[in-house]
Amino acid sequence: MADTYDVIICGAGSGGGFLAGEIAANGTVLILDAGPHVGGDPNYGVGSIERRTFSTQINLGTYIADGIYAINTGKAVFSYPTYVDQSNPSTFGLTKEAKVVGGGSFINVGAWIRPRLVDWPDFAAATGVAGWTKDAFEPHFLKAEKILSVHRDTRDNWNPASVLYEQTANAMGTPVFMTASNRFHCIFCGHRNNAGMPCKYDALMSTAITQIPKAIAAGATLVDNAMVVRVEISNGTATGVTYVKDGQTITANARKLVVVSAGAFGTPLILFSSGVNLLNPNVGKYLKAHPGVSVEASLPGGPWNSDRGYQWNCYHYGPIVDGSPMDTLTYASASFPTTAWQASQVGGFGLPYKNIMRQFPQRVGVWIFFLKPNVSGRVIGRVDNPVVQYPMIDTDGVPEPKMLADSTAAVRQAGAILKAMGAAFIDPNPYQPDALLTQQLALRTPGAGLFHAQGTCRAGADPNTSVVDSNCMSHDVKNLMCCDASVIPNAISANTNAIIMAIASRASDFVNSQILNGPSGAAAATQKAGRQ
Amino acid sequence: MTRQSIELLHQELSRRSFFKRTLQAAGIGLCWDRFADKLLAQTSTTDPLAVFSAIGNVVVPVDQDPGWATFDPGISDYGLNVFAKQVLLGGNDLVFQGLLGTLQALNDVPPLIGFAPSPFLGMSEALQAQYIGNIISGQFEGYGLQDILFLAAFVGLFSARAVFFSNYPNHLATPGAEFQVRQPSKVKTGWDIIGFKGPVGPDEEKQLRDRYFDVAVLPGMDPNNPYI
Numbered sequence: 001m002a003d004t005y006d007v008i009i010c011g012a013g014s015g016g017g018f019l020a021g022e023i024a025a026n027g028t029v030l031i032l033d034a035g036p037h038v039g040g041d042p043n044y045g046v047g048s049i050e051r052r053t054f055s056t057q058i059n060l061g062t063y064i065a066d067g068i069y070a071i072n073t074g075k076a077v078f079s080y081p082t083y084v085d086q087s088n089p090s091t092f093g094l095t096k097e098a099k100v101v102g103g104g105s106f107i108n109v110g111a112w113i114r115p116r117l118v119d120w121p122d123f124a125a126a127t128g129v130a131g132w133t134k135d136a137f138e139p140h141f142l143k144a145e146k147i148l149s150v151h152r153d154t155r156d157n158w159n160p161a162s163v164l165y166e167q168t169a170n171a172m173g174t175p176v177f178m179t180a181s182n183r184f185h186c187i188f189c190g191h192r193n194n195a196g197m198p199c200k201y202d203a204l205m206s207t208a209i210t211q212i213p214k215a216i217a218a219g220a221t222l223v224d225n226a227m228v229v230r231v232e233i234s235n236g237t238a239t240g241v242t243y244v245k246d247g248q249t250i251t252a253n254a255r256k257l258v259v260v261s262a263g264a265f266g267t268p269l270i271l272f273s274s275g276v277n278l279l280n281p282n283v284g285k286y287l288k289a290h291p292g293v294s295v296e297a298s299l300p301g302g303p304w305n306s307d308r309g310y311q312w313n314c315y316h317y318g319p320i321v322d323g324s325p326m327d328t329l330t331y332a333s334a335s336f337p338t339t340a341w342q343a344s345q346v347g348g349f350g351l352p353y354k355n356i357m358r359q360f361p362q363r364v365g366v367w368i369f370f371l372k373p374n375v376s377g378r379v380i381g382r383v384d385n386p387v388v389q390y391p392m393i394d395t396d397g398v399p400e401p402k403m404l405a406d407s408t409a410a411v412r413q414a415g416a417i418l419k420a421m422g423a424a425f426i427d428p429n430p431y432q433p434d435a436l437l438t439q440q441l442a443l444r445t446p447g448a449g450l451f452h453a454q455g456t457c458r459a460g461a462d463p464n465t466s467v468v469d470s471n472c473m474s475h476d477v478k479n480l481m482c483c484d485a486s487v488i489p490n491a492i493s494a495n496t497n498a499i500i501m502a503i504a505s506r507a508s509d510f511v512n513s514q515i516l517n518g519p520s521g522a523a524a525a526t527q528k529a530g531r532q
Numbered sequence: 533m534t535r536q537s538i539e540l541l542h543q544e545l546s547r548r549s550f551f552k553r554t555l556q557a558a559g560i561g562l563c564w565d566r567f568a569d570k571l572l573a574q575t576s577t578t579d580p581l582a583v584f585s586a587i588g589n590v591v592v593p594v595d596q597d598p599g600w601a602t603f604d605p606g607i608s609d610y611g612l613n614v615f616a617k618q619v620l621l622g623g624n625d626l627v628f629q630g631l632l633g634t635l636q637a638l639n640d641v642p643p644l645i646g647f648a649p650s651p652f653l654g655m656s657e658a659l660q661a662q663y664i665g666n667i668i669s670g671q672f673e674g675y676g677l678q679d680i681l682f683l684a685a686f687v688g689l690f691s692a693r694a695v696f697f698s699n700y701p702n703h704l705a706t707p708g709a710e711f712q713v714r715q716p717s718k719v720k721t722g723w724d725i726i727g728f729k730g731p732v733g734p735d736e737e738k739q740l741r742d743r744y745f746d747v748a749v750l751p752g753m754d755p756n757n758p759y760i
Binding site: 044045046112113114115116117118145150151152153154157175177178179180184185186187188189201317325493494 | 737741745747749751752753
């Protein structure tokens with residue numbers, strides 16, 4: 001007989017992991033994750049033996065081809081085949097998503113940026129989602145920031161290039177802000193320059209060492225390396241989850257709720273495999289992402305990087321037009337962090353990068369995200385054959401116009417700041433004619449891939465334009481919730497980590513009060529102890 | 533091939549699967565190559581892993597950095613049995629067996645065609661590099677061996693470079709090790725120029741922890757950001 005739980009959570013990342021920690025005291029909870037649980041008690045600044053060993057393995061992200069469609073079977077990431085160029089559909093890239101208990105919170109860079117004010121009306125305008133306002137989310141951000149010890153590094157611990165960039169940009173009238181971070185107790189080992197590896201020193205960044213241990217302590221059951229096959233749906237109600245663990249297919253029953261929190265790609269794929277797309281054709285649609293591009297410069301003097309570390313010390317938005325900044329987000333950094341991060345993402349890590357460094361040892365740079373391109377992609381396929389389509393380039397080879405306009409303006413803005421810093425070489429050259437610059441950006445941007453995927457099961461008031469309601473509950477299937485980046489109603493102006501946890505916090509209030517009907521905190525623990 | 537059959541092929545096969553099937557065809561095609569039957573009819577005692585390792589050693593290092601042999605046998609084992617087999621050949625064991633045969637052939641061929649008195653593994657490094665270079669530039673077409681040798685050389689070179697340079701400098705795991713410690717090297721590389729020291733060892737880890745652990749930070753978000 002199958003095990004039965006009050007709530008089953010599919011995916012223990014930023015969303016599902018955070019939610020589990022908030023609701024586990026009020027009911028029986030099963031947490032499933034496709035990746036491994038890298039165990040051991042939290043040991044801040046040191047790391048458990050398990051995490052230290054795991055984070056040193058060579059093939060954490062090995063891409064294993066599996067027929068035409070491919071899914072990663074490396075240790076810590078999925079690799080989704082991603083098509084961004086309609087003019088050349090035979091080329092495709094791979095977008096990595098976390099496959100480890102803790103999810104993106106375990107392998108991201110720890111940048112904690114909140115949405116811009118303009119995002120909240122954007123959400124309502126896109127889907128009519130109710131209650132998604134800055135004021136409504138404020139307590140949830142504060143709660144998550146307390147749990148994750150979100151903070152800013154003092155300038156003493158910035159890399160020198162970031163300090164100079166901030167001073168120069170401010171002097172030129174571009175307001176620069178300090179980047180908040182959720183990696184308290186980071187010892188700046190530099191290990192994670194090869195992005196995609198979990199932190200092995202237990203910087204306080206992941207739900208794997210915060211909310212998930214809290215959930216387990218409250219009685220939740222965690223099953224790792226469990227690949228969810230589908231959500232079981234009977235008479236329009238989610239009744240359980242079927243997953244594969246160690247070659248065995250297992251079905252677990254859910255009395256009250258199934259939460260799908262497998263990420264902006266994984267969640268719609270599970271819903272596809274469960275047939276929810278037959279009830280709601282919006283599943284997988286409205287994929288939003290942040291394309292990006294880097295600007296590199298050679299700056300006399302230095303050294304501009306700190307001896308170690310992986311730092312996004314400060315950021316600014318695009319040029320101000322009509323009183324508002326343009327829709328770009330620019331992170332400044334020194335040579336090593338920017339370039340290595342870019343290189344590891346686009347696969348250029350290694351000898352070519354070393355040669356570049358030999359050629360330009362005094363490099364600084366910025367990384368620019370384009371926050372609100374006027375393009376939506378979609379996720380199609382199933383759990384076992386995923387495909388991501390994001391048409392950055394149309395069939396004539398022309399980039400999406402707003403993305404191109406934003407990127408051109410942002411590159412010129414960053415280039416002017418770098419030049420004022422004394423840069424002797426800037427690439428791409430921000431002063432070349434528009435036609436040449438846009439041509440360069442059109443070539444570079446698709447190659448860099450997709451970042452911050454979101455919106456594939458977006459929240460809204462109308463089932464005709466959204467998949468879940470304002471409380472993240474499915475419009476079409478009872479007892480089914482989505483809780484991750486997939487529910488973000490429209491493109492946000494920030495990394496997705498912060499808002500995912502705020503969404504999870506808000507969802508946990510709904511689950512605790514409306515579904516589990518239980519009190520929270522100490523009272524719940526007492527009640528549960530009494531039940532047992 | 534008629535236009536209709538080309539269009540059918542285009543409909544049926546993605547370019548990626550076409551590439552994969554081309555490799556399969558290359559592996560199967562070995563059986564019909566006029567030299568391959570003589571080579572493969574005999575039982576070669578050459579260890580394909582040793583040939584793969586030697587190819588890696590030819591191309592790494594390309595300068596004074598620590599080389600391929602520094603990490604052997606682990607890196608060759610990973611490069612051949614994981615990267616080449618799983619990534620390049622899609623995990624197809626039939627094709628992989630064909631690749632092992634071509635690696636053996638790459639070693640055994642030089643004395644047979646008079647290129648060198650000894651097999652590949654017995655050559656000097658300079659001659660090995662010359663041999664690989666000749667293969668890449670298509671010098672063995674006249675011997676009917678080009679396809680066999682090129683497949684082995686291509687897979688060997690590609691896998692060795694991809695594996696080594698994606699894990700530089702010392703990310704190969706030592707079984708059972710608590711964490712990786714970089715092997716001593718006084719060679720100055722680009723990493724040294726920009727000040728990156730590689731994975732931390734125990735002493736430096738302690739220094740970093742003493743320096744940064746519980747360092748004073750500013751709480752929360754930047755209050756000066758009016759846009760959030």
